[in-house]
Each structure stands twice: as C-alpha cells, then as structure tokens.
Amino acid sequence: MKTDVARIAVLGASGYTGAEVVRLSALHPNIKVTVLTGDKQAGKNFSDVFPHLVAATNVPKLVKIDDVNWADVDAAFCCLPHATTQEVIKKLPSSLKVVDLSADFRLKDPAQYAECYPPSPSRHAGPSSSLDGLQHPPSRPRQRLPAAAPAAAPAPAPQAKLILPDDILIDAKSGVSGAGRSAKESNLYCEIAEGINSYAVGSHRHMPEIEQGLSEAAGAPVRISFTPHLINMSRGMQCTSYVKLAPGVTAEDLRAHLAATYEGEPFVRVLAKGAIPHTRHVRGSNYALMNVFPDRLPGRAIVISVIDNLVKGASGQGMQNLNLMMGWEETTALAQLAMFP
CATH class of the missing domain: 3.40.50.720 (NAD(P)-binding Rossmann-like Domain)
Structure with missing residues (x-):
C-alpha cells in the first residue's frame, strides 16, 4: 500500500x-x-x-x-x-x-x-470512475464505473433476477443540503419548514442515472418511477422502493441475497430482519443502511435504504474513490460512526 x-x-x-x-x-x-x-x-x-x-x-x-x-x-x-x-x-x-x-x-x-x-x-x-457500494458489490472488480444516484433497489437484485425489472417504484426523501448552498427562494426556511415538498415529479434528472445502473445490472433496459421529496432537515437521504418479486422469490430471499452480497463491504450494512433504517443513524458517516420488508400485497417487497447525502452520497464516496486510486486503504478517513442525537 x-x-x-x-x-x-x-x-x-x-x-x-x-x-x-x-x-x-x-x-x-x-x-x-x-x-x-x-x-x-x-x-x-x-x-x-x-x-x-x-x-x-x-x-x-x-x-x-x-x-x-x-x-x-x-x-x-x-x-x-x-x-x-x-x-x-x-x-x-x-x-x-x-x-x-x-x-x-x-x-x-x-x-x-x-x-x-x-x-x-x-x-x-x-x-x-465512481465507486458506489449501493450499486456495485465487492464481488465485482473496482473499475471505472458510471456514477448513479443511490437507489434503494440496488443492482444485485435485478442482476440476480430476484425482482422484475418492469415495476420498480422509488420514493426518495432528501435533506435540503442536497440542493446546494447557493441562495434559492425555494430553499428558504419559510418555504421548506413544517412540511414536505415534492419536486421534479415524473421528470427528475437522476432517473436516467438510476436506470442506467440498473439496466447494466439486469442486462436489459430497466425503467423506473421515481419521485423525490425535500424534507426539513439539513442532511440525509432515504429511498423507499416498491418492487415486484420474481416468481417463487420471497422478501426474505431478497434480504438474504443482499446481506450475502454486501458481506465484507466496509460501508454497506443490511440490517437484522425487521430493523428499519433511519437517516439519523447515518448522519455524518459514510455508511449505507438498508433492509427488505414483505409488502402486504402478495409477490411484492419494500426496500428501504438510507445514507448521508453529503458523505456517502457525495464527498465520502469521492474520498473512497481517491483512496482506491492512490492505493491507500479504502476506509481511510471514513471510519467515523454516525452522530446521534
């Protein structure tokens, strides 16, 4: 090294x-x-x-x-x-x-x-180049890869044919820092406080990035429905994805596959069965937490993932990339745990 x-x-x-x-x-x-x-x-x-x-x-x-x-x-x-x-x-x-x-x-x-x-x-x-543990598991070589917005239906699911690629719905909620620091009327306190604000409905620019990553994993074109929402918090991102399972696959099968896929990944954790990821549990850290839940609708599952949008969603992932590019230990400067409360 x-x-x-x-x-x-x-x-x-x-x-x-x-x-x-x-x-x-x-x-x-x-x-x-x-x-x-x-x-x-x-x-x-x-x-x-x-x-x-x-x-x-x-x-x-x-x-x-x-x-x-x-x-x-x-x-x-x-x-x-x-x-x-x-x-x-x-x-x-x-x-x-x-x-x-x-x-x-x-x-x-x-x-x-x-x-x-x-x-x-x-x-x-x-x-x-981009390294994204949510998109590219450690079983694939670290290589030059197109970046994509973190999606709660990560690439291993369509890659393993565990979900159907034609029915993925993603509900994403992000802290205000995701919009940048420049002064914008839509980001003023009175505009965002005490409420939730949907934006770019049906037309968000990250949709093609997510579809590009999922299509590469699935080996066929994947289209998604994606709606982002601005939340009255400084940082954090949660993606709740609703997916249709492949015939014979259960939500627990999907959870077990993701857990096995990301075992050994330094910053991705699939939580214990039934544990719900929360944005406050990743604040200030480079960790991504996720879990899978059975939907009440037969044959469907709900996948929830959370990250800090400024760390794992941006600068932390960038630092992770630089560590790999320079031949340093991948986790250098990134091992700090989340801040709570």
Whole structure:
C-alpha cells in the first residue's frame, strides 16, 4: 500500500460538498490540502466561510480557479455545478487524478445528458470512475464505473433476477443540503419548514442515472418511477422502493441475497430482519443502511435504504474513490460512526 502524501485541490470548496471533503481530509494521514477554490469567496480564510471547520488551520485561503498553480497539486476533487466541471477538467494537467462529484461524467448518452441538464454544454463528458457500494458489490472488480444516484433497489437484485425489472417504484426523501448552498427562494426556511415538498415529479434528472445502473445490472433496459421529496432537515437521504418479486422469490430471499452480497463491504450494512433504517443513524458517516420488508400485497417487497447525502452520497464516496486510486486503504478517513442525537 502506498503511503505517500498527496497534495489535493478542492475545487468549489465554498459549497457543502467541498466543505465535507476538507473535513474528511483533516482525518486523512496521506492528504495535504494545498488548494481551495471558490471564485465568489476568493481571498477569504476557509474558516471564515465555514466557521465550524476553524480547526482546519493548515489549509490555504480560497482562490479563483484561474489562479491555481497546478504544479502544487497531485489530485483534485471537483465539487462544482454540472456543465462547469467538464469545462474545468479539460483544462487540467493530464497527470492529475480527478474525483468529480457533479453529474458531468455519469451518463453515457450525450442526448440524454442534454435532456437532463439543459442547456447542453459544448461537449458531453461521458462516463467516468465512481465507486458506489449501493450499486456495485465487492464481488465485482473496482473499475471505472458510471456514477448513479443511490437507489434503494440496488443492482444485485435485478442482476440476480430476484425482482422484475418492469415495476420498480422509488420514493426518495432528501435533506435540503442536497440542493446546494447557493441562495434559492425555494430553499428558504419559510418555504421548506413544517412540511414536505415534492419536486421534479415524473421528470427528475437522476432517473436516467438510476436506470442506467440498473439496466447494466439486469442486462436489459430497466425503467423506473421515481419521485423525490425535500424534507426539513439539513442532511440525509432515504429511498423507499416498491418492487415486484420474481416468481417463487420471497422478501426474505431478497434480504438474504443482499446481506450475502454486501458481506465484507466496509460501508454497506443490511440490517437484522425487521430493523428499519433511519437517516439519523447515518448522519455524518459514510455508511449505507438498508433492509427488505414483505409488502402486504402478495409477490411484492419494500426496500428501504438510507445514507448521508453529503458523505456517502457525495464527498465520502469521492474520498473512497481517491483512496482506491492512490492505493491507500479504502476506509481511510471514513471510519467515523454516525452522530446521534
């Protein structure tokens, strides 16, 4: 295992996912943050932008991307908006290892990307590396894989033909941090407090990403019904999926298969029979909890999974990728348990 110290740039460090990368980097013995960018916050100390990370005193001030000296960087985390990332990455030195948290490298089909993320940029980035324990079990080699939004009907189910691919319904609920840090009227306290808010009904941009991952697992096209909801909490994501079981398969068969598939996976836990996953049990951690329940409708099952959207859903998964890319232990800087209460 390599133990060299890598010099890291965090592009878009003034956003929530960028802050999480810096927080995790402070726990990493092989990382030295040498560059932080945030064009609107350039010139500021990082602790002025994120006072809760005041102890991160050895990180540099924020600068504009155009002012970065790439000779001081070995790897970069891109925590930038879609369409921005690919324009930045194509200008980076080819020697850099890059972990991207945007949507620019998820979809294989340029037309689908243009439909989901208008206006379409001048070029389509195509798929890139991503590690997602919810999508790709440890039995498959760690390779360059297209990222996908975490789905509660994970890939091993259609891959093993345990569920029918033509009847998957996903109800997803996410904390407000998933919408980013920029000021938006729809994210104001009075707009989201004391209620639940559905959005992008029938047209959410993550649907093609989920379908792409599930289709690869099933070996045939998979279409889903997916509805996201914004919840009055800072972080966390829960996906409740309703699936139709293959003939002769029970909900317990599905649970047992997932448990066996993810045995040994460092951050995915299939809970004991009957235990319900809760977002508060993964807050601040890189863990994903899931379980399977029989539906009262014959031949159907309910799969529930939870993650912290900023850690396992973004920066933690990115750190996991970097560990693998650099030859470090996969769990480095990510083993902290959830914060509760």
